[in-house]
Amino acid sequence: MEGEPGAPVGGDGDAPLRLLLALQDADTSADQLAYRRGHLPEQAALDLVRSRLAEMDRARGGVAAERAALSVREEELERETAALVARSAAIDERSRSGSAGSYRDQQAMAAEIETLDRRRAELEEVELGVLEAAEPLDAELARIDAERAPLAAERAVLEAEVGAAAASLEVEVAETAARRAPLAARVPAPLLAEYETLRRRLGGVGVARLVRGACEGCHLALPATEVDRLHRAAVGEVAHCEQCGRILVP
Numbered sequence: 001m002e003g004e005p006g007a008p009v010g011g012d013g014d015a016p017l018r019l020l021l022a023l024q025d026a027d028t029s030a031d032q033l034a035y036r037r038g039h040l041p042e043q044a045a046l047d048l049v050r051s052r053l054a055e056m057d058r059a060r061g062g063v064a065a066e067r068a069a070l071s072v073r074e075e076e077l078e079r080e081t082a083a084l085v086a087r088s089a090a091i092d093e094r095s096r097s098g099s100a101g102s103y104r105d106q107q108a109m110a111a112e113i114e115t116l117d118r119r120r121a122e123l124e125e126v127e128l129g130v131l132e133a134a135e136p137l138d139a140e141l142a143r144i145d146a147e148r149a150p151l152a153a154e155r156a157v158l159e160a161e162v163g164a165a166a167a168s169l170e171v172e173v174a175e176t177a178a179r180r181a182p183l184a185a186r187v188p189a190p191l192l193a194e195y196e197t198l199r200r201r202l203g204g205v206g207v208a209r210l211v212r213g214a215c216e217g218c219h220l221a222l223p224a225t226e227v228d229r230l231h232r233a234a235v236g237e238v239a240h241c242e243q244c245g246r247i248l249v250p
């Protein structure tokens with residue numbers, strides 16, 4: 001690129017280069033909008049809240065599983081107790097009805113009821129232990145739920161904010177695209193192609209103004225002789241910055 005003059009673009013003076021600068025402005029705006037869309041502060045806050053909620057849900061899941069296992073154990077104990085009670089009642093009934101008449105039978109039944117009562121007392125102890133183990137788990141679940149609720153509300157608010165911010169950016173993106181299209185249509189095709197190539201290669205900036213002897217693309221000052229040559233170049237001639245290679249508009 002070395003600052004050599006490119007092909008003259010002809011036509012009405014330097015209009016194509018002015019168009020190209022306007023096109024660059026529109027493209028820069030579009031790039032900035034895309035960047036803003038990808039870096040919404042609301043989105044960053046939302047991501048943070050979401051990850052905290054996910055962490056909380058994982059912790060809650062572990063505690064809930066432990067609590068559920070205790071509930072299952074509680075039900076088993078209750079069923080076993082109910083069976084013991086039923087068996088005791090049946091023996092008691094038989095004993096009272098006198099159907100088992102002998103003293104020996106009565107003794108055997110009394111002994112069984114005693115065994116059943118002992119077993120019931122044991123089960124009650126175990127059940128008490130289960131209930132005691134459940135208490136801190138229930139407290140932990142309640143604590144997590146209390147902490148989770150405001151965070152879930154915050155997530156809803158942030159989701160709405162992200163949606164609103166994105167929608168407003170979408171409007172600007174559409175406006176920028178509408179501004180760009182007629183400009184691109186008026187820039188001569190070879191110049192447009194070169195601009196696009198330079199833009200891809202040089203961080204989105206393919207054309208720059210020459211301001212006070214410096215290229216606005218790379219911000220480096222050009223040698224005075226080069227500046228002088230650019231200012232005296234034929235109108236419409238396409239020049240390049242000898243430092244960065246961008247199309248340079250004096």
Ligand SMILES: [Zn+2]
Pocket residue numbers: 208215216217218219220241242243244245246
């Ligand atoms: Zn430059």
